[in-house]
Amino acid sequence: MRSLKRLLNFINGWIMSGNDNRRDSIENFLAAARRLQIDVITMNDLQVSMTDIWTKSQTVRETGTPTGLQQLSYYAEIVPPFELTSIGDYLHQVIRDKRIKVQELAQYGFSKTKVYRMYDDDASFRVNDLLTLMPHLGLMPGDLDAVVPQFNDATYRVKYNLQFVAETFIPTAVAQAKMRYDETGHLGFLEQWLELRMIIGSRLDGRWYASEEAKSLGQQAQRLLQSMDTWHDSEFRILKLAWMAVDSVAGVHMMVNMTHANDVDNILQRTYANRVVEGVEYAIFKAMFEGNQELLDALLQVAFEEQKRDDKALKYASWRWRFLMYENYRTYFTNPEEAVGHLVDFFADYDELVGEFEITDKYKTLFNAMWREHLAKK
Structure with a gap:
């Protein structure tokens, strides 16, 4: 879906600018899509051909036919927006989906008031809070990789996603996970420590x-x-x-x-x-x-x-x-x-x-x- 949205952005820029140099970019994109076998996207019973979108788009630009414009709008609408907007929103959904009761988190130092504040106020959300909660929520550092890059606010990538933070921070996170495992014996901290070691090793x-x-x-x-x-x-x-x-x-x-x-x-x-x-x-x-x-x-x-x-x-x-x-x-x-x-x-x-x-x-x-x-x- 990300690729389809990217194609639509390319085509929209080509239609709006009238710059035919953009045509080469679109052709290169479609060639890559064919090589990686996604030139036709299947979503349940719906099939969308990227080549078909491009063909219809050229008709739109050349003739300005309303039906063509409507068809292009239809393709744009089937690209769903990402539902989560913040790390607090993500935390809320995880707790809800895993049927975790907020009061259960009190034993880890998170009162009901604090948890609800973290849902709504990103300024109150700290990386240390996240690292402490993750083992108890069944989350690992890699779980954030699939979520944080989707947020519109790029600061999330640095603030919360351990794959994208500076190398200088990861050793601190590794040490904290090991210290918490030594103190508590909680296997979640050991798993966190292992994955962090894997991340930093493969990354560098x-x-x-x-x-x-x-x-x-x-x-x-x-x-x-x-x-x-x-x-x-x-x-x-x-x-x-x-x-x-x-x-x-x-x-x-x-x-x-x-x-x-x-x-x-x-x-x-x-x-x-x-x-x-x-x-x-x-x-x-x-x-x-x-x-x-x-x-x-x-x-x-x-x-x-x-x-x-x-x-x-x-x-x-x-x-x-x-x-x-x-x-x-x-x-x-x-x-x-x-x-x-x-x-x-x-x-x-x-x-x-x-x-x-x-x-x-x-x-x-x-x-x-x-x-x-x-x-x-x-």
Whole structure:
């Protein structure tokens, strides 16, 4: 939907400005959409063709026919606005959706008055409050990544989203999470600490996935998950880290079985996710840097087997894109130059379709590290 809205903005600028140089931008956008297989968007029973929108838009500009304008307005209206407007609004929805009683939060130092004030007054909302509440609300740092960038106020990205704050703050958050775990023994703080360590490691060093730190954190995450009878949403936040402890084909199948056993539908999961396809990603990077083709092949195999097991695996564009990326990883050992080149092209198309986002920086850092690794072996 973000891509559709971006296309409509391009077209609107072209119609309003009369500048034909914008036509090339639109054509490049549509070419990227075809390569990434989203030129036709399906929403329930409705199909929207981006090419059809562009064709109708050219008719609008050339003839000014009212029917064409009405059609373009219709397409614009099906792009839904994001419902949440602030971090307080997000907190309110989480508490409501998870059926948490406000008075239950008093034991953590949050009176009913304070919670309601946090709903309505962002000035009273502090990062420390957020970090304290997250384990008790079943939230992990990564959960904010899907929400905060959507807010109109860009200050949220710096104030609350740990993926986007300065590197100088994250070590403080890591230390706080570890201190709270040591003080309380609450596993939510341990999970928070593990995910924060994963965030800062993968963010700063493209080769982190093959580091001793990554291996150690992966083993801790795996042991933690194995010790639990039931996984909840916060446990799945560190599943990707736990997969990094895998170093054999047998370990791959053990993790698949463990993931399937715990991956049950629940009311807290608002969007589709395939836990195996998502979980293997960092382990794939690790295998590539370690030169372990057997492990890489096994990880990719179980990911692609999910297409047969899960009828929704190819339904959504973001997951089809992930499979396109994984397909390129297949040739990394046989033709690394081609593999890295295709991955760079993939993210160029991604940026074209959704705009440049910080989420792609991690992959660009990774691919640069892969390229340097390849050159060092030549």
